[in-house]
Amino acid sequence: MTTRDITHLRVENLDEAPVMTLGDICRACTVHAEWIVELIDEGIITPEGRHREQWRFYGGSLHRVRTVQRLQRDLGVNLAGAALALELLEELNDLRRRLGDRG
Amino acid sequence: MEFKDYYEVLGVERDATQEEIKRAYRKLARKYHPDVSQEADAETHFKSLGEAYEVLKDPEKRTAYDQLGRNWQAGEDFRPPPDWDSGFEFSGGGYTQEDSAAFSDFFESLFGQGRGFHGGGFEGRASAGARRRSSMRGEDHHAKVTIDLEDAYRGATRTLTLQSAQWDAAGHLEPHQRTLKVRIPKGVKQGQRIRLSGQGAPGAAGGPAGDLFLEIEFATHERFRVDGRDVTLDLPVAPWELALGATVTVPLPEGAVDLKVPAGSAAGRRLRLKGRGIPGASPGDCYVVLKAVQPAADDERIAAAYRQLAEVSGFDPRPEWMDQSEGDRS
Numbered sequence: 001m002t003t004r005d006i007t008h009l010r011v012e013n014l015d016e017a018p019v020m021t022l023g024d025i026c027r028a029c030t031v032h033a034e035w036i037v038e039l040i041d042e043g044i045i046t047p048e049g050r051h052r053e054q055w056r057f058y059g060g061s062l063h064r065v066r067t068v069q070r071l072q073r074d075l076g077v078n079l080a081g082a083a084l085a086l087e088l089l090e091e092l093n094d095l096r097r098r099l100g101d102r103g
Numbered sequence: 104m105e106f107k108d109y110y111e112v113l114g115v116e117r118d119a120t121q122e123e124i125k126r127a128y129r130k131l132a133r134k135y136h137p138d139v140s141q142e143a144d145a146e147t148h149f150k151s152l153g154e155a156y157e158v159l160k161d162p163e164k165r166t167a168y169d170q171l172g173r174n175w176q177a178g179e180d181f182r183p184p185p186d187w188d189s190g191f192e193f194s195g196g197g198y199t200q201e202d203s204a205a206f207s208d209f210f211e212s213l214f215g216q217g218r219g220f221h222g223g224g225f226e227g228r229a230s231a232g233a234r235r236r237s238s239m240r241g242e243d244h245h246a247k248v249t250i251d252l253e254d255a256y257r258g259a260t261r262t263l264t265l266q267s268a269q270w271d272a273a274g275h276l277e278p279h280q281r282t283l284k285v286r287i288p289k290g291v292k293q294g295q296r297i298r299l300s301g302q303g304a305p306g307a308a309g310g311p312a313g314d315l316f317l318e319i320e321f322a323t324h325e326r327f328r329v330d331g332r333d334v335t336l337d338l339p340v341a342p343w344e345l346a347l348g349a350t351v352t353v354p355l356p357e358g359a360v361d362l363k364v365p366a367g368s369a370a371g372r373r374l375r376l377k378g379r380g381i382p383g384a385s386p387g388d389c390y391v392v393l394k395a396v397q398p399a400a401d402d403e404r405i406a407a408a409y410r411q412l413a414e415v416s417g418f419d420p421r422p423e424w425m426d427q428s429e430g431d432r433s
Contacts, residue, residue, distance in 0.1 A: 002282075003262055003282040003283065003284050004281070004282070004283050004284065005284040006283055006284065006285055006286075006299065006302060007260050007284055007285060007286040008286075009285075009286075009299055009300075009302070010299075010300070011285075011286060011287075011288050011297050011298075011299060012297060012298040012299070012300070013288065013290075013291070013295070013297055014295075014296040014297060014298055014316075015292065015295045015296060016383070016384065027240070027243055027313070027314075028243045028245075028314065028316060030242070030243075059295065059296030059297075059298075059316075060294070060296070062296055062316065063294075063296065063318065066245070067138055070136075070137075070138055071136070071138060074132055074136055074149075074153070075129065075132055075133055075136060076129065085139075089138060089139065
């Protein structure tokens, strides 16, 4: 199998500035905009910008949306439950990282 | 192909009720979910669970599987009898898991697309039919890339092998593999996401290609701890280096620098090398934590030197404890 060299292509940093639109998030996660709005209402992700057309997201939102998606699909939790699990997981990972740092 | 005992996978009896099967699956799914579990083989384990549940939760598939599976043992070499599923009407269903392409050959041979399961909708995704419609944008792909801290300082190139499932002309899911050589820009952080436009799955019938999203993960570094763009290093120093001051050569990811340890430094002191963390629009800092180490007194001359230092200095490391320990003794 041949390896395609794409090192010349522009690499977009998604965490330096909020560059992803609502459409980008929907496409990347294969979901409807309405569901993303539910996640925003639940406080799982927060866009920059006031109106829907101006909304921009950091790359971290992508990770959160995809994790919630997996938790909902695989474990059958509702949105509030997935949000809670997500926050606890992030806290747990943070603690694990700090614990690993000391070792 | 090995026969898979789906009851064994879920740890339930063959006569388990649908409720028991659901409970067993939910419990094990929580335990082995790749987002939650720390077990090394969680992902493989979780996929087996999903596959077993996919069959046993569906009364039609379960009945078919039971008829077939009565005489089989897990791990036994298996080939489905021709037309084994005749007489069963499988209404819809098919795959409902996103990673259905990762289900085993065993599952595929029984319930796969080629076996007359119709309308296998993908939960939360475009259905098979919708995907084959004219001019569609390709799917976005997601992958993780592990790099070293040094790569974040300098930038790096990585060769990735991406697995995906693609629809062939006949409407079957085909596993597809491709390798890409990508540039990781300098200044990336742990957990950072980057996007390569147009490098996801190719579009259908002239539609644009999807994007490729990469999540950056740092390999654990033997010397540095990383927090955002700041990096921290423990610097071992001798007691006399702390007391008298010293110039120490410190190996930073971008190259060695000479660091001045000020005279009279306490162990645990944190020295900041401004802007020497991971580079970026606002570069991080490098913190050096002084960690006292001392020679063992396993040589008589060293022991004598320690005793002399104790005598000459008259040093009390715990002056504030004096009152209490006096009190204890009385």
